[in-house]
Amino acid sequence: MKIYNEEDYLNLAGIQHFAFCQRQWALIHIEKLWKDNLRTVEGELLHKKTHDGYYFEKRGDLLISRGMPVFSKSLGINGICDVVEFHLSKTGIQLFGRDGKYKVYPVEYKRGKPKDSIIDILQLTAQAMCLEEMLCCDIAEGYLYYGETRHRVKVCLDESYRSEVRDALDLMHQYYNRDYTPKVKPSKSCKACSLKDLCIPNLSRCRSVSGYIQDMIEED
Ligand code: SF4
Secondary structure (H helix, E strand, C coil): CCCCCHHHCEECCHHHHHHHCHHHHHHHHCCCCCCCCHHHHHHHHHHHHHCCCCEEEEECCEEEEEEEEEEECCCCEEEEEEEEEEEEEEEEEECCCCCCEEEEEEEEEECCCCCCCCHHHHHHHHHHHHHHHHHCCCCCEEEEEECCCCEEEEEECCHHHHHHHHHHHHHHHHHHHHCCCCCCCCCHHHHHCCCHHHHCCCCCCCCCHHHHHHHHHHHC
16 A cells, blocks of 8 residues: 655645546645635635634534544545534544444535535545544445525545545545646536636647746746
8 A cells, every 4th residue: 555755745736626627626725826716715704714624512322523634544635524423332432532333424514415426426435445444443324504595514534435536536646746747638627617718728729827927927
């Protein structure tokens, strides 16, 4: 099993960008470009509400951790879980300083409504894989909470999602190490993309965006 050094960790949340569009992920995480739109600002506010710093709470048999930092040495990622719930259960794991055993459930908060794609599921699965490695446990299910429907959806964290997470992260590490930004592949995702103005689809088929912007600055 490959073990990554901490300095090589990628941002866990990047997997949703990568699954949406590999080029978008590279623009954000390699070229460090970002542009807010209504969706990203609303999403940011929802996450801020969910975890303003690390926070732990007990409600009866339920323990709730908000803003929990997580990482995986084998996947080479780190990030923050919006919410991790610990449900009292005989088949769970022992937690340091707590009586009884608990089953672990990651809960990811999203601003919109359930999507047709598995983007959100991959992010949740990556969180679960981090928690499994950190807490030496198995996590079969997690939840996606959607702000628009104010409802949470249970997700079975199948092997097929885990395998997609591993494949995506493997590629992300390769791209990151090579400083590689994939070329534009116009798709219906472009319409909803927060970076569509920076991506410059027609001009960037054969060059990097940072190169284009640098040229523009020099011209000025
Ligand atoms: S505009 Fe389209 S190709 Fe460019 S980053 Fe966004 S989704 Fe990807």
